[in-house]
Amino acid sequence: MGLRKNLNKMSQKIFIKTFGCQMNEYDSNRIYDSVKKIGYEKTENYQHANCYLLNTCHIRDKAKEKVYSEIGRVKKIFRSKKKPLVIITGCVAQAENQEMLRREPYIDLVIGPQSYHKINDTILSYLKKKKKMEETEFEAISKFKYFSKIKNEAGKISSYLTIQEGCDKFCHFCVVPFTRGPEYSRPFKQIIDESKYLSEKGAKEIILLGQNVNAYNDGKYRLSDLILEIEKISDVERIRYTTSHPKDMTEDLIDVYKNSQKLMPLVHLPIQSGSDNILKLMNRKHTVKDYLHIFEKLKKINSKIEFSSDFIIGYPGETENDFQNTLNLIEKISFINSYSFIFSPRPGTVAFDLKLINKNISTQRLEKIQNKLYENQTNKNKLFKNQIIDVLVENLTDDKTKTFGRSEYMTSVIFNGSKEHIGKVVPVKIKEFNRTTLFGELDKYTNKKVA
Secondary structure (H helix, E strand, O other): OHHHHHHHHOOEEEEEEEOOOHHHHHHHHHHHHHHHHHOEEEOOOHHHOOEEEEEEOOOOOOHHHHHHHHHHHHHHHOOOOOOOEEEEEEHHHHHHOHHHHHHOOOOOEEEOHHHHHHHHHHHHHHHHHOOOEEEOOOOHHHHHHHHOOOOOOOOOOEEEEEEEEOOOOOOOOOOHHHHOOOOEEOOHHHHHHHHHHHHHOOOOEEEEEEOOHHHOEEOOEEHHHHHHHHOOOOOOOEEEEEOOOHHHOOHHHHHHHHHOOOEOOEEEOOOEOOOHHHHHHHOOOOOHHHHHHHHHHHHHHOOOOEEEEEEEEOOOOOOHHHHHHHHHHHHHHOOOEEEEEEOOOOOOOHHHHOOOOOHHHHHHHHHHHHHHHHHHHHHHHHOOOOOEEEEEEEEEOOOOOOEEEEOOOOOEEEEOOOHHHOOOEEEEEEEEEOOOEEEEEEOHHHHHHHO
């Protein structure tokens, strides 16, 4: 108790650097909500930090090496200063745990994603005993119970909210079941309470997060129930969710698009490949036909619904015909936005030991895929030119001369608004565009919507 009091009296600064997905961003915010309780204040200047926390991601290539590279950079920065407390969190921490402490003595603590509720006690124990340690047990229930008692102080117009963690699908390329554990759904009431608090703190958009978010299941409650309940919060203007699995796009979730006024018309639904052969090798548990069935159902409900997706190119066993099938699917669906990567083996997964496709072939295929995806994005944005669209304003641009917001499809929009528009949905007439961004002017004729 004495150490906790002394910490609170001292000027303790924590610098948090986050890699990877939106869930890591949410986790970093919640970690800070926790460590504030023992006297830490966030700093954006890492050179002033007493504690340097790196929240890591294990999904992309060379994730582990990026961590050690970052630690090397920190060592140089603090060469002539007092060493900060160095903490590694996130999925690399979960996957590597004790190995990280052995390989890099500069690291003090390693804490996995399901052990963040222990972070305060772990820090205090280290400061008292100077004993390096790792906490990587899967304790999702304990974690969320702990954080339900600590207010989410993110205070952002568009706020992330984790509702589900882990995955039971065991796709052969994916480390999530090993780094985040089995599927766990937070209690329904916890999520609604946090949504209401985020709204009170200024959130106008709630983005529900999960490794497999549409697998959410808290007894009688599903993702569809959450969306409809959050919709009742008057100050929440928009609702989104990510990331989904085609296997869990249930009828009740599809039906929500008929009834919800606040669920945005963008469906991020990763397919990974347009070839049934590759989907089977990946253990995806769905076919291209299944995916197209979902697409057609949703487009029938609302023709304005757009899809985004993820693609893994050059998966072991991918033939030229498999690749062409993926191109054909992209042509058919015309995704508004997508992410594509060359397959990169992750230790511990079934696909780790499979024979890789020639790197030049994979690179050429990725280039073709991305050219097509980027062409689709540009063409979609072109359709908005001279149109008036609703934009949720999030902040001023860095130079403070314009305002930044997002369309219903998550597309970035920059226009001539002002500080008073932040947190409001305003009509913007689009004048110009590029692949990623729309540029426009506040529509003066319908400016009454701002009030």
